[in-house]
Amino acid sequence: MKLTRKDILGIQDFSVAEIELVLDTAESFIEVSTREIKKVPTLRGKTVINLFYEASTRTRTSFEIAGKRLSADTINISASTSSMVKGETLIDTAKNLEAMNPDIVVVRHSAAGAPHLLAGLLKQSIINAGDGAHEHPTQALLDMMTIRAKKGRIAGLNVAIIGDISHSRVARSNIYGLTKMGARVSVAGPATMIPRGVETLGVAAYTRIDDAIRGADIVMMLRIQTEREKNNIFPSLREYANHFSLNSRNITLAREDALIMHPGPMNRGVEISPDIADGPRSIILDQVTNGVAVRMALLYLLTGGDE
Amino acid sequence: MKLTRKDILGIQDFSVAEIELVLDTAESFIEVSTREIKKVPTLRGKTVINLFYEASTRTRTSFEIAGKRLSADTINISASTSSMVKGETLIDTAKNLEAMNPDIVVVRHSAAGAPHLLAGLLKQSIINAGDGAHEHPTQALLDMMTIRAKKGRIAGLNVAIIGDISHSRVARSNIYGLTKMGARVSVAGPATMIPRGVETLGVAAYTRIDDAIRGADIVMMLRIQTEREKNNIFPSLREYANHFSLNSRNITLAREDALIMHPGPMNRGVEISPDIADGPRSIILDQVTNGVAVRMALLYLLTGGDE
């Protein structure tokens, strides 16, 4: 099978077969990063542009390493050093990049829909590396890959996602993907952070963390955006931590073999206590390792891999 | 024929034969960027440093892609992360880079003459990627390449350049190049933006856009530096747009087959109306594509290509 779509914009429109193709392909790339010589010539002579309008270490680095291990030429553009300073529109920037004949443009933008706009305009493949509070499909794919690798399956698992569900592109993409793959998803957070009508996505919503993690196979904690504190979305970080932190007490409500995930970067002591983050059930760093493999898989599939 | 000069500092001292050599070589590189595998081993083991003291997406990215498609090692240095923070002089920075044995240093600097200073001090080749309001030779070369490719020739064409002629390195380099190549060049802009004595460069100068574009084969719009507005160089952007924007009305004064150029980034609605920028006569994105080819040609020629 091969991926027939031009772009990776979100999990909402991914089929189960496509998700499985990406996960299977990514598993075959895991081995490359453990070799003595971590490089294959697959994308030699291809150009991958990482166009980041928001700061990021792990996602940009993950894509850059993925590209380089496939022998692609990788070009980083960050907003702070870009034409954005001169007021050029996103569309003009993208059309200009298109004219330089890249093969893939990876884009992160604070505006939901920015990658979709580019996908409609550019002949090249676009990968959404996070658009506003909308989607972060490569994160959901690496999360599903990690769950499947650790649990042997996704279908039938109970997955709890805890935090600011409303503003999290990680939550949204995972809800789309996990429910498609047959998991039962529960979400929990302060009432102000649960989107209205989230149940229509097929998830159970709670305002108490205990209700969501009871019986969970997977507990996925979201990063709380501490900069929102001053906007009074919640009273204080301390109060948030008191009610929604994953810790050694409430983790006992989950299944004994429950695994802990976090997309990073973590606020230790806020949404997750350090002993849980570093404990034996944490698979947070497996997520990072799998992230490189998922991105290698996508770069490979979008440039005609398996043809 | 081969390029015998060490540096690319400006078009003012280029001969017609040299311009034609660069354009011919660039045309032969166009094809590389359209291949399945967009890479040739020509500059393997060469080091190209992009030393940018001013923000730039397109020029830096264009040079980086050009270098990588030739298999050079490319190193980006931007002022914001450089020793400039520590107060080192440009000369000391350059001498230090020289000591690391690069082959070519591409430099953009806000001070006119900065690349010439480096060229005199360093044994490596210097390419001027824009120095203050002085020259931007690679832009003029890609502009001439685009005109020649679209029109079949440069000699005898009427070229109108519109905008802030005084402060534009793009205008200056194009005036030098186009007049050498036999084009008739007209410039237009507010009186405060026309340099005194510009006629001595062999161009006709006007303070009304209509006078310059009447009968033009090529209309080249310059980016207006909107940050100058507050310095009262012109009354307001709206007034500027009213008098000097290229739009569907005044474009009818140009020849029916006139083509529209802009070095980017564009201020849509200021110096150019969106329908013109995106219309069928616009060759603005061809300029970008040719930019990669021109820079590949220069990197190739400066490292001994055609020897």
Next chain:
Amino acid sequence: MKLTRKDILGIQDFSVAEIELVLDTAESFIEVSTREIKKVPTLRGKTVINLFYEASTRTRTSFEIAGKRLSADTINISASTSSMVKGETLIDTAKNLEAMNPDIVVVRHSAAGAPHLLAGLLKQSIINAGDGAHEHPTQALLDMMTIRAKKGRIAGLNVAIIGDISHSRVARSNIYGLTKMGARVSVAGPATMIPRGVETLGVAAYTRIDDAIRGADIVMMLRIQTEREKNNIFPSLREYANHFSLNSRNITLAREDALIMHPGPMNRGVEISPDIADGPRSIILDQVTNGVAVRMALLYLLTGGDE
């Protein structure tokens, strides 16, 4: 012989044999940077991450060029564009990078001990590219390489180090290395800039520059951190220059064949007069050239070179 250590953290715990191994290996790499094709396949498929929490041109560029000339994949991460913006801890950043399977992480950090912390946590090799006022081992190695190449030996030489000894990681690493290698080291600076008990490191300390450089074979000037002036560590830059600048007068106190070094970036007219910096005795740019070779040697040795 091969290097058996995992990390390069400081010269304090280096043996003479290890220093000599690095210097010998670096000498064999000097030639690579002077070839027509400046590239060897030694580190093909290895990933080197440059993690810089402080601005740097020369050190980051030197490591990047070193990695690329060895065919490694090099990834740059600077604090300004990193997760640091989001408040992630250094440890979490490092653990995340580890999970992406790099081979070597080069780290510069304003906190003394940061690289040591990472070395204890990560399975990959760490190279200290400067940690606070603690150590800068690659600088000391390139300095020793330069001295040995120019003088034929280190043992028995008189080396004067002048400046803010207390806050200089360059001074500290050189004191460790040069004394181990048998040089006689003198330091001089304002009393407030001489660490208490520095004599226990085996150096002679003075508060007058003349006393330190009298009879010196090597005079190593340190960069004065001009931003400290406002903290009243010394009265004024002018007064500092009057008392501690190396100039054509006091240089006559050194041996006739004395050589002048500076780690850069220089404050011309403050700690060193321009005629001395650019004079025939200056080997400041040799230091830079040797820096690339020393870093190539370390990358090579840490990834199993000479096995």
